[in-house]
Amino acid sequence: MPPEEIKIKLFDMVLCFSRALDLMHPEIADHHLRVAYIACCIAEELGFTLAEIQNVLIAGALHDVGTASSALRLGILDYALNSYRLDDVEIPEDIHSHGLAGFELMQHFPPFAQAAPAIRFHHVEWDFGRGSEFAGEPVPLVASILYLADRVAVMPVAERNILEQAAEIREIVAADSGKRFMPEAVAAFQKASAPESFWLDVTCQQKEAIISDRFGGHEVELNLDALHELARVFGKIIDYRSPFTATHSSGVAAVAEMLGQRLGFSSTDSKSLRIAGYLHDIGKLAVPSEVLDKPEKLTREEMLVVKQHPYYTFQILSMVPGLEMINTWASLHHERLDLQGYPFRSREIPLGSRIIAVADIFTAITEDRPYRMGMGRARSIEVLDQMVIDKAIDGDIVAVLLNDYDEFLRIRSLSQGNI
Ligand SMILES: [Fe+2]
Ligand SMILES: [Fe+2]
Ligand SMILES: [Fe+2]
Structure with missing residues (x-):
């Protein structure tokens, strides 16, 4: 397949990742999408162009992405999501830190570069105009819109109409116009929120469709290279979820791509394998941090929670038309040839999925984690060989890897920043 044939819509990826971020907080089901919708409506009312509204969409859909970087920050999100006013509650970290973390994650990917500064300052109060600057830096208008949208989004309670x-x-x-919120943004909000349909949209479950129909316009398409860059950013965020696996997805991506190349995959398909590697554990966003970060052995119940993650990977990536093959490769990474894997117990496991499975295991057993060193050469070869004998993983793929073990190890290590 020539590279130009891969075309994924940027907003499909953004909205799918936004929904994935919302899985971190199942009790407040769609915070990111809600903020994106409200912020876009305010921007539209303020006369933004469609291109400007689309930056607002990206900023809203990903604004709390920085909370994924640690359990502590995720805790802050709990406070931010449960109370309109944060002045009276004691929060364990500066409220602006997750904005900065989000900014740092997003700023280097060109389609996100414009949204990044708004994410950085999305908790800055207007404070009678003093909030047009923060720490000596100008606060963009979109940040003030986001702040208002974010506070509105947390107010509705599910129990009441x-x-x-x-x-x-x-x-x-x-009442908070001028104090907490920029007056122009409040005036636009008042207009946008007058129709009942605004509120029904805010609480509607199918928000991806509402947002992309109304604000998607002529959607920006990603070619293979841009998709790869985006997947790399998302992979970083997925890895941030747990300090134990801080660079795991990068390792899996690099090993999978090289396995593809050695097995005769085209350069496009090898790169798609790399993308699948970055995204394979996206479903882990739905696994609570306490479980992911637990150094001791997991209980049976906790293990059952962890086992759901490839299922969520599948559900999340299914939202993106054009990503079907990459989704299959990514989501079947815990399947086994003897049907003892999970969660699909798939009888047909495509070669791409088998490659991700081997890349995942190789990376997991050889990478160092805070609570243990990675396995050495002899032991890891023994483990992989035994899994082939047990009919868990594909022997031909393992043979390719073992044939050039040191190079695979070098590539894995390099991609994880260890060399
Ligand atoms: Fe936030
Ligand atoms: Fe938020
Ligand atoms: Fe996994």
Whole structure:
């Protein structure tokens, strides 16, 4: 397949990742998508062009991405999601740190570069105009819009009819105009939130469709290289979820790509393997940090939670048309040839999925983790050989890897920043 044939829509990827971030907080089901929707409506009311609104969309859909970087920050998100005012609650870290972390993650990927500064300052209060600057830096208008959208998004409670709550929320926001929120943004919000449909959209479950129909416009398409860059950014965020596996996805991606090349995959397909490697554990965003970060052996119940992650990988990536093959390769990485894997117990495991499975195991057993060193050469070869004998993984792929073990180890290590 020539590279130009891979075309993925940027917003499909952004909205799918936004939904994945929301899985970190299942009790507040769609915070990111909600903020994206509200912020886009305000921007539209302010007369933004479609291209500008789309930057707002990206900023809203990914604004709390920095909370994925540690359990502590995820805890902050709990506070931020549960109370409109944060002044009275004691939070364990500076509220702006997760904005900065998000900015740092996003700023180097060109389609996100414009949204990144807004993410950085999305908790800055207007404070009668003093909030147009923060720590000596200008706060972009989009950040002020995001802040308002973020605070509105946390106010509705699930137990009451949203239309009953709408007037109260509008009053609270109006009272804070100038104090907490930029007055122009508040005026635009008041206009945008007058129709009942605004509130029904805010609480509707199918928000991806609402957002892309209304604000997607002529969507930006990603070619293979841009998709690769985006997957690398997302992979970094997925890895951030746990300090134990801080560079795991990068290792799997690099090993998988090289296995593909050695097994005669085209350069496009080898790169797609790399993308699948970056994304294979995206479903882990749905696994609670306490479980991911637990150094001791997991209980049976915890293990059952972990086992769900490839299923979520599949569900998340299914939202993106054009990503089907990469999704199959990524989601079947814990399947085994003897049907003892999980969660699909798939009888047909494509070669790409088998490659990701081997790359995953090789990376997992040889990488160092805070609680243990990676296995040495002899031991890791023994483990891989035994898994072939047990009919867990594909012997031909393992043979390719063992044939050039040192090079695979070097590539794995290099990609994980260890050389
Ligand atoms: Fe936030
Ligand atoms: Fe937020
Ligand atoms: Fe996994």
